[in-house]
Amino acid sequence: MNQIHLSANQFVIEASVAESIAESLNLPSVLHLLPHLVHSAQALARPPISNFNVGAVGLGSDGRVFVGVNLEFPGLPLHHSVHAEQFLLTNLAVHRCRRLLSFAVSSAPCGHCRQFLQELRHSSSVQILVIDEENCAQNIDHVENRKPLSKFLPNPFGPHDLLDHECPLLLDQHDNRLDLLPPNTVNSVNLSNGFSKLANGNCGKYEKSEDLLRESALEAANNAHAPYSGCPSGVALMDSEGNVYKGSYTESAAYNPSLGPVQAALIAYVASGGGGYESIVAAALVEKEGAKVRQEDTARLVLKAVSPKCDFRVFYCHSG
Numbered sequence: 001m002n003q004i005h006l007s008a009n010q011f012v013i014e015a016s017v018a019e020s021i022a023e024s025l026n027l028p029s030v031l032h033l034l035p036h037l038v039h040s041a042q043a044l045a046r047p048p049i050s051n052f053n054v055g056a057v058g059l060g061s062d063g064r065v066f067v068g069v070n071l072e073f074p075g076l077p078l079h080h081s082v083h084a085e086q087f088l089l090t091n092l093a094v095h096r097c098r099r100l101l102s103f104a105v106s107s108a109p110c111g112h113c114r115q116f117l118q119e120l121r122h123s124s125s126v127q128i129l130v131i132d133e134e135n136c137a138q139n140i141d142h143v144e145n146r147k148p149l150s151k152f153l154p155n156p157f158g159p160h161d162l163l164d165h166e167c168p169l170l171l172d173q174h175d176n177r178l179d180l181l182p183p184n185t186v187n188s189v190n191l192s193n194g195f196s197k198l199a200n201g202n203c204g205k206y207e208k209s210e211d212l213l214r215e216s217a218l219e220a221a222n223n224a225h226a227p228y229s230g231c232p233s234g235v236a237l238m239d240s241e242g243n244v245y246k247g248s249y250t251e252s253a254a255y256n257p258s259l260g261p262v263q264a265a266l267i268a269y270v271a272s273g274g275g276g277y278e279s280i281v282a283a284a285l286v287e288k289e290g291a292k293v294r295q296e297d298t299a300r301l302v303l304k305a306v307s308p309k310c311d312f313r314v315f316y317c318h319s320g
Contacts, residue, residue: 006040006067009273012095015063031059034104037067038131042106045069045084046270054084058092058103066091066100071266075305079256082263085113089120089170090250090259090267093223098171102127102146109152116257117149118158119170119225119250124150158253159227167227170250176222176232179320180214181289213238213284214315220246220261221286221317226293228253233287233295235261237269237310239279245269249295261285261295262302277306282313289316 004021013021015030022033034057041055049072056068068088072081084105092100100120108130109117117123127146150156159169168174213236220234226249233249247265251258262283269280285299296314303310 004037004040006037006044007273008044009271011044011067011091011271013065013067015065018063018065030063030065031102034059034065034102035129035131037065038104038106041067041069041084044270045071047072047081048074049078049081054106056084056088056103056105058088059101060092060097061099061101062097064095064097066095066097067271068103069270071263071270073302073305076302080260080263080302082259082267083110083113083116085109086116086250086257086259086263087267087271089116090247090264091271093171093248093250094246094268094271098173100126100171102129104129104131106130107132112257114149114153115156115158115254116252116259118153118156118254119252121169121172123158124148124156128152162253163227168225170225174223174225174248176224176226177320178218178222178232178286178288178317180218180286181316181318209238209242209282210284210313212236212244213282213313214286216244216246217284217286217315218317220248220265224248224261225250227251228255229291229293231288231291231293233261233285233291235265235286235295235299236284237265237280238282239269239274240281241279243272245272245274260298260302262299266306278309280307280310282311284313284315286315286317288318 018030022030037057038055042053045053047070054070058066068084070084126149129146216236217234221232224232226232228251235247237245245265245268247261249261
């Protein structure tokens with residue numbers, strides 16, 4: 001099997017590059033390239049609790065190739081972990097790819113992930129190729145061994161049971177039409193003085209950083225997929241170099257597989273080549289005031305575990 005090395009920030013491969021790599025390996029198509037990338041994708045996973053690396057590599061409808069890996073967070077309950085398939089779909093969403101056609105994965109999707117995949121439009125037709133130790137040699141060069149999601153979850157419960165057909169699904173364009181409430185800011189108990197560290201005594205830089213985080217979190221909330229609760233939310237993270245990473249809340253029809261906005265933002269951070277989480281120095285959450293589903297306490301819990309010195313602010317919004 002041809003192994004291809006992925007760098008720490010190579011979570012998206014442009015269509016032309018993917019085609020070139022496939023051609024250099026004498027593969028018939030980019031689709032045949034996916035299983036050859038799975039092993040390298042596993043090396044990018046961050047599972048310090050289980051030490052079980054999962055990698056998923058998918059082909060988007062625009063020809064780009066996307067990578068997903070599992071993330072685990074010591075000090076937090078296991079349900080705060082990110083599954084590789086969740087990472088993969090969030091990676092597509094961040095990069096505005098509207099459809100996942102097929103993906104190869106190092107282990108069969110768990111029930112949690114099979115349910116999460118149901119949030120896609122035309123989910124039953126998504127093709128899945130499992131590349132594990134038992135069938136690696138058999139499947140690596142035989143994409144015909146792919147199976148649709150409907151074979152992994154033959155009697156699904158999903159959006160079609162709860163939503164109108166016109167309702168946007170995961171990867172569809174969303175606009176939740178949210179605006180910030182005056183006076184625009186409601187401070188949570190800060191975990192540290194991350195904004196002050198960024199400001200270095202410069203009040204103008206402090207305000208600029210806070211404004212950027214607030215607006216980025218609002219944008220993420222407007223892109224959130226929350227059709228079941230009607231409680232969209234978004235998070236923006238800032239690292240010590242001033243880079244911002246956005247994460248949108250994503251709900252599942254089955255509720256429990258839903259992905260929180262902090263986890264979504266951490267996916268964006270990792271996918272951009274971010275190093276240790278301690279480099280995250282500031283965060284902002286935007287959500288509706290008095291929402292039935294609130295993220296504030298959970299966001300604070302996660303951020304305290306992954307980056308204890310991170311400054312955390314909350315801003316409330318309403319439907320415009």
